[in-house]
Amino acid sequence: MVMMLMLCLCTLSAFAAMSTSEVRDNARFMTDRMAHELGLSSMQRNDVYEINYDFFSGIRYVMDDLAYGYTYAIDQYYESLDLRNDDLSYVLTRSQFERFMNREYFYRPLYVENRTCRLRIYTVYNDPTFYYFAAPLNFLTYMGLHSRAHYAHGFYCNRYHHPRYTGIWIRPSRHAHYAVNRRHDFGPGIAGRPPRPGVAPRPPRPAVRPPHDNRPNRPAVRPPHNNKPDRPGVRPPHNNRPDRPNVRPSQNNRPDRPNARPSQNNRPGRPNVRPSQNNRPGRPNVRPSQNNKRPDRNNHARPERRGNDRGQRIV
Numbered sequence: 599m600v601m602m603l604m605l606c607l608c609t610l611s612a613f614a615a616m617s618t619s620e621v622r623d624n625a626r627f628m629t630d631r632m633a634h635e636l637g638l639s640s641m642q643r644n645d646v647y648e649i650n651y652d653f654f655s656g657i658r659y660v661m662d663d664l665a666y667g668y669t670y671a672i673d674q675y676y677e678s679l680d681l682r683n684d685d686l687s688y689v690l691t692r693s694q695f696e697r698f699m700n701r702e703y704f705y706r707p708l709y710v711e712n713r714t715c716r717l718r719i720y721t722v723y724n725d726p727t728f729y730y731f732a733a734p735l736n737f738l739t740y741m742g743l744h745s746r747a748h749y750a751h752g753f754y755c756n757r758y759h760h761p762r763y764t765g766i767w768i769r770p771s772r773h774a775h776y777a778v779n780r781r782h783d784f785g786p787g788i789a790g791r792p793p794r795p796g797v798a799p800r801p802p803r804p805a806v807r808p809p810h811d812n813r814p815n816r817p818a819v820r821p822p823h824n825n826k827p828d829r830p831g832v833r834p835p836h837n838n839r840p841d842r843p844n845v846r847p848s849q850n851n852r853p854d855r856p857n858a859r860p861s862q863n864n865r866p867g868r869p870n871v872r873p874s875q876n877n878r879p880g881r882p883n884v885r886p887s888q889n890n891k892r893p894d895r896n897n898h899a900r901p902e903r904r905g906n907d908r909g910q911r912i913v
Contacts, residue, residue, distance in 0.1 A: 622651065
């Protein structure tokens with residue numbers, strides 16, 4: 599029985615490419631210990647299990663290259679780890695997330711030893727068959743539906759309304775000791791990608807680029823600009839162009855225009871002196887007085903009435 603437990607512990611703590619069942623088991627074990635230490639509710643346990651499942655599923659195919667220290671695999675690991683911790687910051691409260699960051703086996707779960715990837719959680723809890731809580735409700739049904747591949751801004755950002763940790767150390771790649779932690783966990787790193795079986799390697803590039811004059815299918819010297827075909831070498835001067843006079847005629851020699859403009863006093867049809875106001879025809883020199891305008895009213899007397907009776911006729 600002890601040998602079987604030790605074999606199971608070695609298989610879980612030292613692994614390369616994980617299968618789907620191993621992804622579920624590692625995500626459940628990590629979630630169970632987080633729920634025990636951080637005091638998670640049942641809803642938080644289900645969401646934390648989904649987040650851990652997405653994290654292990656995202657790095658399962660780079661475990662071999664991560665164990666050998668290839669830089670592209672390390673970058674992909676830290677990218678998945680940043681997204682996992684970013685989703686956890688919405689599910690956990692502020693105090694829970696601060697305790698989560700202080701646990702290195704939660705905050706930075708993977709490390710490489712003797713070219714083998716290991717989980718730090720198994721160095722603290724050495725019994726992988728013991729669980730404090732039952733399996734989450736979505737342990738067998740969840741297949742990555744709520745991952746960042748389907749939700750660009752995260753599925754868990756609006757599910758909780760408790761105080762959230764908003765510090766800059768949510769993502770381990772922004773930590774002040776990121777370079778030290780990366781070198782401590784995975785070594786100096788190997789640039790590039792390892793050769794894949796069945797894929798021919800790319801031909802090596804020349805160390806020195808050939809000079810410009812010795813490249814094939816290109817002339818060594820570019821022809822000058824004046825030797826281009828169908829174009830004269832020298833442009834004709836401006837004065838020798840045909841159909842254009844050399845000298846522009848002056849303004850006084852233009853045809854059909856008088857040399858001098860007539861003055862204003864010599865224009866015909868207009869008198870030189872304007873007649874005075876008293877000599878205008880058809881108007882009297884003296885304006886009649888006001889007494890001669892109207893006849894006297896007293897010269898015209900009204901006829902007298904004869905008879906005082908109303909019915910009499912007036913002669």
